Amino acid sequence: MRRVGLRPILTWRWALAFLFVALATFTCVRLGIWQLNRFEEKRARAAVIEQHYDAEPIALADAPSSARSKLAAADDYTVVRARGHYCSRPECVLYVRNRVEGSSVGFWQLVPFETNDGSTFLAVRGWVTTGQTDSVPASRPKVPSGEVELVARLRPREPRLSDRPEVPGQLHSVNATDVLSQVPQLENVLEGAYGEVVSENGVAPEGLSALEKPSTSLGPHLSYAFQWWIFSAFFVLGFVVAARRTLRDYEGEEESDAALATTVANDVAAAPARGSVRRYGATRHTRHRSRGTDEDEEDSLLDEGYGS
DSSP states (O other), X not given: OOOOTTGXXXXXXXXXXHHHHHHHHHHHHHHHHHHHHHHHHHHHHHHHHHHHTTXXXXXXXXXXXXXXXXXXXXXXXXXXXXEEEEOOSGGGOEEEEEEEETTEEEEEEEEEEEETTSOEEEEEEEEEEBOSSTTSBSOOOOOOOSOEEEEEEEEEOOOOOTTSOOOTTEXXXXXXXXXXXXXXXXXXXXXXXXXXXXXETTBOOTTSBOOOOOOOOOTTHHHHHHHHHHHHXXXXXXXXXXXXXXXXXXXXXXXXXXXXXXHHHHHHHHHHHHHHHHHHHHHHHHHHHHHHHHHHHHHHHHHHHHHO
């Protein structure tokens, strides 16, 4: 059997097919890696939530150092305790817009909490629904006066939305810069984190809905990752199978053509010998027939002589 090599698939059509398979395989592999990264991120976040969310509170003074710059992901939901009082000035009661709880949109109530050690902590007391219009809260729950023992979960500060116009008494995101723009008298604000209030003097904030516990579900990302990688394997396998089938079919055609050429060559080589035999047989038969005719004529002449 003669080997044909890769010549049958070294065409523009196969080159384009290879390029498509390469791009599709690369895309599927990258999508699988992205889904795997999403799974790893969710797993790490779920581990942090499980570790910190219901843990015993620590003193705010002992909070992770990242709370002073930007709270690290590993320190998210750290539970802290502090004693002090809420800012009592009217401008200190702020509402953070467009906050979703369940399927409803409302506001977070945010009030700066001034601790006994002289620092200021941005405390989100809870959620309240919107009023008759989406631009105002339905109610304005009262802020406790006097000394309060506050328990809260640390959350990383949110990025500023500087492209949105400032609304007096309202915030678009939770960060020290936006709060200080409306309450400039605050001092020693903890800039890297804010707190979701758990309790005030041992009870939940009154008149506000507690913020929901974040989901620790890992989602379908891991299974999606394997699905994308299986798709990439299908592209490669399909290309290899198609190429092998093409080469095999081409080799089969080459073998058929070679066998046909051999048969024709053998017939051509054998044709002169068979033609000589036929001609020789015909000559012998002709000569035999000629000799038979001469003998008949001789017999006829003899008969005529004897008769005379």
